Amino acid sequence: MQIEIARPKQEGVEDAISALLAQNSRETGFVYAPQPVVLKINDEGQTVAGLVGHTNWEWLYIETLAVDPKLRGKGWGRKLVAEAERIAIERQCRGAWVDTFSFQSPDFYKRLGYLPFGELADYPTGQKRVFLRKVFTVPVTP
Template structure:
């Protein structure tokens, strides 16, 4: 047995690890089968904003949300989150969660109805990683 660091793009380590996790989860009655949520806003053939996440076990997880600096303040991030929530509801999700950093977007998620449920201090040094959740029922 040897340990290897996987750095090459496209290497199948992520697929293999997910398959192992899925098999283990299946035996508990909760198969690991995330459904992707990938949204983009395009202008002049260029992606200016996007959201990447997935739904799993009746939850939406927003992994990454970004809006190009020249297009911020126009409601694009809000539109992406609301569309992801719409998709999640259509997939019978009852809640959503996301994490951000104290220097990024905690106020943004609060304005959208997300409430904090945990933090990691000094991540990075002097800042916090903040975890938010939102009920999607209704």
């Protein structure tokens, strides 16, 4: 046995590793079964904004959110996050989390009610990777 460098998304390695993780999680009582959340906004057949993430273990993880520079500041990012949160709540999630960078969008997420819970300094050098979460409020039924 030896360590080899694999070609991303070409040899099925990611699926095999995910299967190993899922098996281990089942054995510990926490089934790893992420459900994708993939949203897009098209303009004339071209994707101009979107969100990629997944729900698992009652949480939404927002992996990637991107909006074409020409569309920024017009509410599309907010709408994408709101739709992802709606889907997460529908899937019985308790909250959402995201990681971003100090030079990108921590203030955007803070405006949406996300609170920082950690950071990784000097990633990249002179900047921070910022981790934020939002706990969904559960409506009280009489």
